[in-house]
Amino acid sequence: MRAWRVSAPGPILGDPIELVTEKRPVPQRGEMLLAVEACGVCRTDLHVAEGDLPVHRPSVVPGHEVVGRVLYIAEGTSTAFRVGDLVGVPWLRSTCGTCSSCRTGAENLCLRSRYTGWDHDGGYADYVVAEAAYALELPTGYSATQLAPLLCAGIIGYRALKRAELPPRGRLGIYGFGGSAHLVAQVAMHQGATVHVMTRDQRARDLALELGVASARDTYDQPPEPLDSAIVFAPIGDIVPTALEALDRGGTLSLAGIHMTDTPPLNYQRHLFHEKQIHSVESNTRADARQFLRFAQDHRLHVETTEYPLEQALTALRDLKDGRFAGAAVLVPPKKGLPNATS
Numbered sequence: 001m002r003a004w005r006v007s008a009p010g011p012i013l014g015d016p017i018e019l020v021t022e023k024r025p026v027p028q029r030g031e032m033l034l035a036v037e038a039c040g041v042c043r044t045d046l047h048v049a050e051g052d053l054p055v056h057r058p059s060v061v062p063g064h065e066v067v068g069r070v071l072y073i074a075e076g077t078s079t080a081f082r083v084g085d086l087v088g089v090p091w092l093r094s095t096c097g098t099c100s101s102c103r104t105g106a107e108n109l110c111l112r113s114r115y116t117g118w119d120h121d122g123g124y125a126d127y128v129v130a131e132a133a134y135a136l137e138l139p140t141g142y143s144a145t146q147l148a149p150l151l152c153a154g155i156i157g158y159r160a161l162k163r164a165e166l167p168p169r170g171r172l173g174i175y176g177f178g179g180s181a182h183l184v185a186q187v188a189m190h191q192g193a194t195v196h197v198m199t200r201d202q203r204a205r206d207l208a209l210e211l212g213v214a215s216a217r218d219t220y221d222q223p224p225e226p227l228d229s230a231i232v233f234a235p236i237g238d239i240v241p242t243a244l245e246a247l248d249r250g251g252t253l254s255l256a257g258i259h260m261t262d263t264p265p266l267n268y269q270r271h272l273f274h275e276k277q278i279h280s281v282e283s284n285t286r287a288d289a290r291q292f293l294r295f296a297q298d299h300r301l302h303v304e305t306t307e308y309p310l311e312q313a314l315t316a317l318r319d320l321k322d323g324r325f326a327g328a329a330v331l332v333p334p335k336k337g338l339p340n341a342t343s
Contacts, residue, residue, distance in 0.1 A: 002333075003125035004313045005059040009051030012317050016049045017062070017124075019311060025121065025129045027074040032081065032132050034089065039123030040065025040148035040179065041308070041316045041329035043235065044091070047259045048118055049317060056119045063331070064091040064116035065151040066123030067144040068130070079132035086144070088136035088293075089128060090151045091115055092283050108159075108283040115283070124313050126333050136289055139297035146303040149179045149328035150296055155284050157184035157233075158292035160256035163279040164229035166193055173197075173227040175219065175243055176234030177204040179328030180256065182304055184231065185213055187292075190299050196223040198242075199234070200323075207304060207326045222246055231256055237263035244271040244278075253278045305330050 007018045027033045045062040047053045066089035070081055081087055095102050095110040102110050116122045121129070138147050157180035166172050169192045174181050177199040185195050189212055197208040197216040205216035215224050219239060226248035232239050235257045241264060243253050255278065266272060304327025308316040316329045 001126040002310065003061045003121070005061055006049050007059055009049060009055065012046060012050055012314075012321050015314070016051075017314055017317070019313075024127045027072060027129045029074050029076045030132060031074050031077065031129050032070050032079070032087075032135065033072040034066070034068025034087065034128050034130055035071050036066060036068045036123050036126055036128055036333050037086070038067045038144040038148040039063040039331045040152060041313070041320055041331060042152050042179065043320065044152070044258050045117060045124075046317050046320055052259045053118065056115075057121075060118060061121035061123075061125050062117040063123030063125070063128075064089070064118075065148045065153065066116070066128055066130070067138065067147045067151070068123070068128060071127070073132065077132050079135075081132060081135065086138060087130070088138050088147065088151045089116055089123060089130040090134070090136060090155060090284075090289055091117070092286070092289075093120055093134055094131050105285065105287065108285050108288075113283065124310070124331060126310070134286065136293060139293050141300065142296075142303065145305050145307055145330045145332060148330045149183065149303055149305065150293065150301075153179035153328055154183045154296065154301075155289045155292050156180060156256060156281065158187060158295070159284045159288045160184065160231050160233075160254045160281045161187060162288070163252075163281050164231050164254035165252040165279075166191075166229040168192065170194070170228035171196070171225060171248075173223050173230035173243065173246055175199070175230065175232040175239050177201070177208050177216075178233060181231070181233045182207060182211065182327055183301055185211060186301050187295060187299075189213070196225075196227065198223065201326070203326045211302060227251055229254070233257065235260045237261040240264075240278075241266055241271050244276060247276050249274040249276075251276050255280045258282075304328065307332050310334075
């Protein structure tokens with residue numbers, strides 16, 4: 001099979017990932033082998049490739065928005081999935097299941113959690129091995145390309161929206177408008193919110209307005225009205241004071257990224273007084289994932305995608321860094337059947 005490996009983490013304009021040909025992986029007890037049909041290109045993949053996130057597995061295969069067809073289920077694996085099913089493989093790959101976080105429903109905070117495309121090989125490949133207990137049933141009515149961004153951009157964005165504590169029919173500000181934000185904006189509007197978008201890219205602002213947001217302005221512009229809640233999706237710490245200033249009294253700021261540049265000093269009176277609060281977001285729980293995917297089943301979401309062949313993964317990551325597309329990029333391997341698992 002073909003797979004992209006992070007061979008030398010560094011600037012994406014170099015060659016931090018390389019395309020290799022190797023044997024197909026073999027699933028162990030509790031795992032399934034999937035033929036990849038689509039894999040989203042997430043900013044976290046860029047952080048892994050560029051070394052912003054510390055190496056967990058040397059030469060890892062990135063990619064954690066994986067839509068795949070079940071090819072083989074390892075002996076002794078308990079799962080409702082069957083060979084031939086189309087399933088989703090998200091960022092959260094496994095947790096310990098026994099720590100206090102796992103026992104209290106906060107498995108995203110498990111200290112022994114493991115992640116697809118960081119601790120274990122991900123979906124920038126023809127095939128991927130997934131933990132059956134963490135694979136996800138997918139909503140119907142979407143193509144594989146449309147489903148892929150739902151598996152991180154959608155799920156993590158959904159958790160970020162929950163962490164933003166948006167009141168009913170509240171005013172939400174979104175900073176940055178890529179793969180995750182354009183999905184969250186639709187969820188919030190379905191729930192009755194007024195959404196204001198602040199982002200640097202004109203194409204992203206155009207997409208936001210097409211989707212029905214109330215306003216779309218440049219990143220550091222103030223929205224036309226005070227905000228009850230805001231979410232910062234762009235990994236830029238300088239945005240945090242701007243977003244805090246835009247909040248009304250008692251407002252909540254949610255920081256959605258796994259990595260962010262340093263936040264500048266905050267002024268207590270301007271940024272934090274009046275009981276404003278900041279919430280970070282770490283991964284997601286399986287409950288978050290299932291809730292969001294049920295929402296996507298019940299409410300048709302527009303998923304803006306740009307397709308790249310698998311062999312153009314490096315180009316897709318460079319285009320993501322440069323903001324050359326609106327919405328989400330998705331890698332699509334060539335169509336294949338379901339060969340024998342041992343071939």
